[in-house]
Amino acid sequence: MTDKRELTEKILALKKQKDACILAHNYQLPEIQDMADFVGDSLGLSQKAGDVKQSLIVFCGVHFMAETASILCPDKKVLLPDPEAGCSLSDSLQFDQLKAWKERYPDAVVVTYVNTSAAVKSLSDYCVTSSNAVKVVDSIPPEKPVLFGPDMFLGAFVARKTGRKNIRLWAGECHVHAAVSPSDIENARSAHPGARFLIHPECGCVTSCMIEAAEKGEDEKTIFSTEGMVREVEKEMGKEYVVATETGIFHRLKKASPASEFYPVSREMECRYMKLITPEKVLNSLENGVYEVKVPEDIRKKAIVPIERMVSIS
Numbered sequence: 001m002t003d004k005r006e007l008t009e010k011i012l013a014l015k016k017q018k019d020a021c022i023l024a025h026n027y028q029l030p031e032i033q034d035m036a037d038f039v040g041d042s043l044g045l046s047q048k049a050g051d052v053k054q055s056l057i058v059f060c061g062v063h064f065m066a067e068t069a070s071i072l073c074p075d076k077k078v079l080l081p082d083p084e085a086g087c088s089l090s091d092s093l094q095f096d097q098l099k100a101w102k103e104r105y106p107d108a109v110v111v112t113y114v115n116t117s118a119a120v121k122s123l124s125d126y127c128v129t130s131s132n133a134v135k136v137v138d139s140i141p142p143e144k145p146v147l148f149g150p151d152m153f154l155g156a157f158v159a160r161k162t163g164r165k166n167i168r169l170w171a172g173e174c175h176v177h178a179a180v181s182p183s184d185i186e187n188a189r190s191a192h193p194g195a196r197f198l199i200h201p202e203c204g205c206v207t208s209c210m211i212e213a214a215e216k217g218e219d220e221k222t223i224f225s226t227e228g229m230v231r232e233v234e235k236e237m238g239k240e241y242v243v244a245t246e247t248g249i250f251h252r253l254k255k256a257s258p259a260s261e262f263y264p265v266s267r268e269m270e271c272r273y274m275k276l277i278t279p280e281k282v283l284n285s286l287e288n289g290v291y292e293v294k295v296p297e298d299i300r301k302k303a304i305v306p307i308e309r310m311v312s313i314s
């Protein structure tokens with residue numbers, strides 16, 4: 001087996017030779033983040049994909065993210081190093097299910113989280129990510145009913161923040177975030193009484209955390225997208241943080257503020273799909289041009305509309 005440094009050097013040389021750009025999500029393994037040209041959250045990666053100059057994108061993330069890159073850059077080849085890197089949240093709302101839901105509420109505006117397939121996006125009016133969901137929903141005329149999917153916890157967060165009563169939520173969830181319960185938060189609070197909490201809006205505890213934060217007058221200071229967490233820590237460089245999101249974020253947080261201590265709210269918060277991407281698979285991807293993710297043109301043309309609306313509002 002090639003040693004780690006040799007492997008990284010090989011990847012970087014091949015990346016140059018093949019005119020490739022490596023994009024990585026905040027949940028990727030530290031060694032993948034370190035070799036990437038850009039590391040970010042779903043919104044940042046969508047924005048970056050549109051600006052990439054290279055002809056090849058190696059997407060270190062999950063399938064729907066590579067599809068988003070393919071939608072935004074149809075002239076580029078997009079590779080996902082492991083074709084099994086899916087997303088339980090994206091799987092929780094399928095094309096036929098959304099089609100049937102829309103038929104029941106024909107006047108509704110359809111807002112879907114970016115964690116959805118290109119086919120689901122092609123049926124949507126707006127896309128959102130965890131960093132812009134409130135802003136996007138707020139931009140929809142208040143009298144218009146909204147169908148929001150697939151993440152019910154993010155949806156509940158958006159409904160509460162916007163004060164909208166005419167928003168219907170799809171009962172989907174991410175298996176990693178849904179497992180965080182209010183008792184996990186309580187336990188972490190007693191173990192780290194001085195720490196600040198950073199919670200992703202996909203977490204199962206998000207409603208109770210919002211209520212508690214609102215009661216303490218800390219409404220704006222607890223719930224963040226992955227990139228929002230990094231920005232907050234960079235700005236504040238506090239002493240201790242308890243973090244409720246996938247463990248890959250710790251690498252970025254530690255880089256943002258090396259002197260701070262970061263504690264996971266639960267050590268179980270690992271996304272098995274994100275962790276399928278390894279340096280060996282990135283090398284294989286570059287060497288053999290696999291596994292290409294290409295969205296068919298008829299779906300792409302429709303799916304790009306909600307993504308562009310989202311990016312223009314963000």
Ligand code: 13P
Pocket residue numbers: 026040041042043115129130131174202224225226227
């Ligand atoms: P972010 O948009 O905050 O990066 O979240 C993406 C994701 O998959 C969360 O599980």
Ligand code: SF4
Pocket residue numbers: 062086087088089090115174175176177246271272273274
């Ligand atoms: Fe999907 Fe959850 Fe993994 Fe994010 S953490 S990619 S939402 S399964």
